[in-house]
Amino acid sequence: MIDFKYLAKKYSTPLYIYDFNHIKNQFTQMKDAFKARKSIISYAVKANSNLSLIKYLAKLGAGADCVSINEVKRALKAGVKNYNIIFSGVGKSDFEIEEAIELNILMINVESEAELDRVETISKILDKEARISIRVNPNIDAKTHPYISTGLHSSKFGVEIDVAKRMFIRAHNSQYLTPIGVHFHIGSQLTELEPILEASSIVADLVRNLKALKIDIKFFDIGGGIGIKYDDEKTIPPNNYAQIILSTLKGLDVTIICEPGRFIVGNSGYFLTKVLYEKVNGENSENRFVIVDGAMNDLLRPSLYNAYHKIELLDREENESKCNIVGPICESGDFFAKDITLPESKHNDLILIHSTGAYGFTMSSNYNSRPRVAEIAIVDGEDYLIRKREKFEDLIRDEIDFLDKL
Numbered sequence: 001m002i003d004f005k006y007l008a009k010k011y012s013t014p015l016y017i018y019d020f021n022h023i024k025n026q027f028t029q030m031k032d033a034f035k036a037r038k039s040i041i042s043y044a045v046k047a048n049s050n051l052s053l054i055k056y057l058a059k060l061g062a063g064a065d066c067v068s069i070n071e072v073k074r075a076l077k078a079g080v081k082n083y084n085i086i087f088s089g090v091g092k093s094d095f096e097i098e099e100a101i102e103l104n105i106l107m108i109n110v111e112s113e114a115e116l117d118r119v120e121t122i123s124k125i126l127d128k129e130a131r132i133s134i135r136v137n138p139n140i141d142a143k144t145h146p147y148i149s150t151g152l153h154s155s156k157f158g159v160e161i162d163v164a165k166r167m168f169i170r171a172h173n174s175q176y177l178t179p180i181g182v183h184f185h186i187g188s189q190l191t192e193l194e195p196i197l198e199a200s201s202i203v204a205d206l207v208r209n210l211k212a213l214k215i216d217i218k219f220f221d222i223g224g225g226i227g228i229k230y231d232d233e234k235t236i237p238p239n240n241y242a243q244i245i246l247s248t249l250k251g252l253d254v255t256i257i258c259e260p261g262r263f264i265v266g267n268s269g270y271f272l273t274k275v276l277y278e279k280v281n282g283e284n285s286e287n288r289f290v291i292v293d294g295a296m297n298d299l300l301r302p303s304l305y306n307a308y309h310k311i312e313l314l315d316r317e318e319n320e321s322k323c324n325i326v327g328p329i330c331e332s333g334d335f336f337a338k339d340i341t342l343p344e345s346k347h348n349d350l351i352l353i354h355s356t357g358a359y360g361f362t363m364s365s366n367y368n369s370r371p372r373v374a375e376i377a378i379v380d381g382e383d384y385l386i387r388k389r390e391k392f393e394d395l396i397r398d399e400i401d402f403l404d405k406l
């Protein structure tokens with residue numbers, strides 16, 4: 001059990017807390033699920049990119065799936081091996097492509113024909129081979145939130161199967177490009193196997209086609225996206241997930257790359273915030289607001305996706321009624337929950353928001369000049385500060401007072 005009251009006293013609030021033992025357990029489950037094959041579990045760094053957290057996973061043998069060159073650098077700094085790093089994303093800048101080639105990572109995951117041109121041009125200038133994979137958009141509805149659905153032609157990600165084939169042939173014939181992988185990622189928070197099976201079958205057929213053309217695809221990258229329980233969702237057990245993928249790969253000698261983010265860290269995280277005030281606006285008791293010291297700049301998912309997070313008021317049970325949990329930011333969209341039932345709270349009571357290890361801190365900002373909060377790791381019952389709370393000085397450090405020079 002994590003002693004949240006003690007942590008609030010020691011580190012103040014708002015606060016992110018991650019249970020590293022849970023992270024280890026999730027990672028091990030995923031790794032074991034694919035043990036029938038060669039596999040790399042490449043943690044999706046964007047879910048939570050704290051260096052200590054990546055380092056902890058690197059020590060367990062994780063690779064990294066990165067979506068910017070600075071994520072690549074984070075992964076390297078945290079000790080992830082270059083040959084276990086993949087760089088994805090629809091809009092890589094020239095300098096990012098250049099650095100990725102120089103850093104000799106496993107592969108650049110190319111998402112358009114135009115980008116393939118850029119990668120080829122840049123590798124030619126550097127006179128250095130670029131290993132690539134191509135992200136296929138299999139046009140499969142992942143049946144998840146539209147903002148995190150990525151496998152339909154109406155989304156910006158990847159290229160359709162025929163284009164991918166054309167690109168592979170081009171890359172194969174290029175002196176500078178070496179196609180080694182194929183990739184798909186149809187969405188996040190996936191809770192159904194059917195779309196995964198469909199997508200994997202389509203992409204596996206492409207690999208068979210390519211092998212017939214003597215284009216030897218070594219890495220079958222299935223992306224991430226496996227969902228977790230926020231509420232009472234039915235989730236996919238890692239073993240079933242692996243079985244479904246493996247069933248599409250009969251006769252193919254490929255290394256599987258899996259890029260889970262949320263699955264590894266989501267349920268490890270807690271966001272701890274303190275009650276400032278309660279108030280009721282107008283006559284209607286349903287307009288009860290519990291105002292806390294955390295806000296949408298710290299945890300954006302409820303505002304951005306209307307995401308559900310389990311919320312608990314610690315140490316109180318009396319006078320339950322409906323309420324909205326809101327932050328101090330000057331936006332009506334600044335809420336953590338609407339219309340939930342919670343006991344009556346008092347100033348300085350603690351509120352615990354569950355399942356906030358993924359896409360929590362990494363989406364945070366300084367809106368309203370709010371310093372980013374501290375992050376704590378819990379390992380075998382001990383707490384460690386892994387990121388300091390920002391201060392006022394941190395907020396203004398890079399601003400330049402030109403008016404002084406006039």
Ligand SMILES: *Cc1c(COP(=O)(O)O)cnc(C)c1O
Pocket residue numbers: 044046047065067088185187188189223224225226259260261262263358
């Ligand atoms: C975001 C992303 C992931 C991780 O998604 P999760 O839902 O957190 O598992 C994996 N691969 C790619 C390419 C991504 O963009």
